[in-house]
Amino acid sequence: MNNLIRELKWRGMIQDIMPGTEEQLNKEMTTAYVGFDPTADSLHIGSLVPILLLVHLQKAGHKPIALVGGATGMVGDPSGKSEERNMLSLDELQKNITGVRNQLARFLDFSPERTNAAELLNNYDWFSPISFLDFIRDVGKHITVNYMMAKDSVKKRLESENGMSFTEFSYQLVQGYDFYWLHQNWNCKMQMGGSDQWGNIVTGTELIRRKNGGEAFAFTCPLIKKSDGGKFGKTEKGNIWLDPSKTSPFQFYQFWLNASDTDAESWIKIFTFLDETFIETLIAEHRQNPSARLVQKKLAEELTRFVHGQEELDKSIETTQKLFSTSTVSATELSVDDLQNMEGIVKSSFDISRLETGIDILTFLSETKVFESKGAARKMIQNGGVSINRNKVTDPNSLSEKNWLLHGRFVLVQVGKKNYFLIECD
RNA sequence: GGGCAGUUACCAGAGUGGCCAAAUGGGGCGGACUGUAAAUCCGCUGUCUUUCGACUUCGGUGGUUCGAAUCCACCACUGCCCA
Structure with missing residues (x-):
């Protein structure tokens, strides 16, 4: 069992850590969990860090639990949100839960022969039988409102003009109960998550302590930011998703x-x-x-392989080379095969006779849907x-030309x- | 239930009768420089259009007016405070 905390520390993956956590991990095989909210039908790269925490945990010989928040998703986490969120419909939620479950299942080792096999759970399973009255008696009684209001996520919202609904206010209790339940039923002693989860996590450890004097531990990882202050994981096309049908492996690699x-x-x-040592050497070289x-x-390579597999990685690298490395090379040197098999390209078709007669370029670009209008x-x-074919178009009134056609039928627009x-x- | 404030483009937010397709900032997109970086600078950013111009926008509906984001009435929604 290697030292998980030391490993994560040099990687810069630890933000807050509860005293005694490292000792607990060194003492015995520890079960730990991370919760994932089903806010969409796919995870995006923001969830990658918590996923990696679980993978590291399992590599270090501990038992990971990935929890899909079927119940918490119905409530909505106020952490880091400046205003009340819209509720998802139950249909959407169900779809999202399935999507998120399937993705999580790919990253961890569930083989039952492992003593530290991963588990995938949905907190809806233990919340659905609990009635509201049971909950406020058995859980609510142990935590004071004063305690809950002191949380950052709550305080910020109380100070803002937008206020906060009772539903979102209760969120930390719901998540706190998850930890308690896992502690009782799976001997789960630890929770991990993004640093925005710290408040919720602490409510959980508090609940465990007050309800039955149990011990629980936790640490969080920093939220990833870009050095220019921009939001991580967003590009012109929106979120970077893990689902290849939402973000192609090529785009992911890029x-x-x-x-x-x-x-x-x-x-x-x-x-x-x-x-x-590998990373230090690489950075020095860089x-x-x-x-170069x-x-x-290396980063793009490792991650694309981790999320999409070797085959998709190879394709992405190939496309990248064709599209960028040869960008000084004229477009006529690309083979039919290159053109047709490149990924991450939008394809459409056009009537060849009109192109040959010479059509104005604006009509051409709008009818081929390169532009809206x-x-x-x-x-x-x-x-x-x-x-067009890697030659800049300068005159918006120019006409199409026959020699645009590569291999007699393709036009490459950029x-x-x-x-x-x-x-x-054709 | 009572009192008050508010609703403007992707977001924040100015505008309170014509000079308003609507300031400014952010975001987004494109360009230059580079390394498919960062920083910086420049252009575009309601829709359509051969820069003319046309059309649709300022919570909704109706009204006043030659003219309304701006004034009036009603409605809807949101927030704050009191009960």
């Missing part, structure tokens, strides 16, 4: 590849399992020659953001540096 130098250095420690972006490449296409061309469209003409 996200990590585009990390800034400072971010990449801390992220590679957090998001990969590479060991300390600083010698930052333009060794850290970003001629006006939008015009603006972007005037801004210098459109290329908006900005990173958005590619392949128009097949």
